[in-house]
Amino acid sequence: TQLLEQSPQFLSIQEGENLTVYCNSSSVFSSLQWYRQEPGEGPVLLVTVVTGGEVKKLKRLTFQFGDARKDSSLHITAAQTGDTGLYLCAVIQGAQKLVFGQGTRLTINP
Amino acid sequence: GAVVSQHPSWVICKSGTSVKIECRSLDFQATTMFWYRQFPKQSLMLMATSNEGSKATYEQGVEKDKFLINHASLTLSTLTVTSAHPEDSSFYICRVPPVRQPANEQYFGPGTRLTVT
Numbered sequence: 721t722q723l724l725e726q727s728p729q730f731l732s733i734q735e736g737e738n739l740t741v742y743c744n745s746s747s748v749f750s751s752l753q754w755y756r757q758e759p760g761e762g763p764v765l766l767v768t769v770v771t772g773g774e775v776k777k778l779k780r781l782t783f784q785f786g787d788a789r790k791d792s793s794l795h796i797t798a799a800q801t802g803d804t805g806l807y808l809c810a811v812i813q814g815a816q817k818l819v820f821g822q823g824t825r826l827t828i829n830p
Numbered sequence: 831g832a833v834v835s836q837h838p839s840w841v842i843c844k845s846g847t848s849v850k851i852e853c854r855s856l857d858f859q860a861t862t863m864f865w866y867r868q869f870p871k872q873s874l875m876l877m878a879t880s881n882e883g884s885k886a887t888y889e890q891g892v893e894k895d896k897f898l899i900n901h902a903s904l905t906l907s908t909l910t911v912t913s914a915h916p917e918d919s920s921f922y923i924c925r926v927p928p929v930r931q932p933a934n935e936q937y938f939g940p941g942t943r944l945t946v947t
Binding site: 753757760761762763765806808815816817818819820821822823825 | 862864871872873874875876879921923925927935936938939940941943
């Protein structure tokens, strides 16, 4: 079973629309990270959330950590074509292991 | 500048041959490094933990005799794909954990694209 379940796995929307990506687990985490990855490159850290209920904003991206620290969401407002990419949630599992969710492949159409 | 480098950035090899991929930590020493594999349109899957001075630890389902890991020094880990087959074609990325806590910033190599023909 997957430690982190991301949904949807694929999402294609028009420029200007809003969207939300979810990252769920049955486990409790001390922190959770979101990454964005472009084809042929390593993932780039977007944000780390550490407190239950925490909300962090990064321009048009809003990240929320669930109250119970088991889940997280990423909301993008007024999506742009430059937002296209693979979005990954990830958690540290003992001994510095960073484990990723299945990812959400986002395509923003002009 | 880059904190982690990988070499080569891409490689094409014939089925049955072995390929070595290097991961270098450029800014600091790393007693531990991590190797990931990513198939097209999929997420990064942790393969193994590379430990300086001791054997690598492999994730469940990863063949240790096929994916040889050597942590040669505090700045270099190598992943050798032995007797490569087309199904081993993938994007391989290494990661060096941060030296300071809290461990927020993670350092990834640029990745190596392996194509086995």
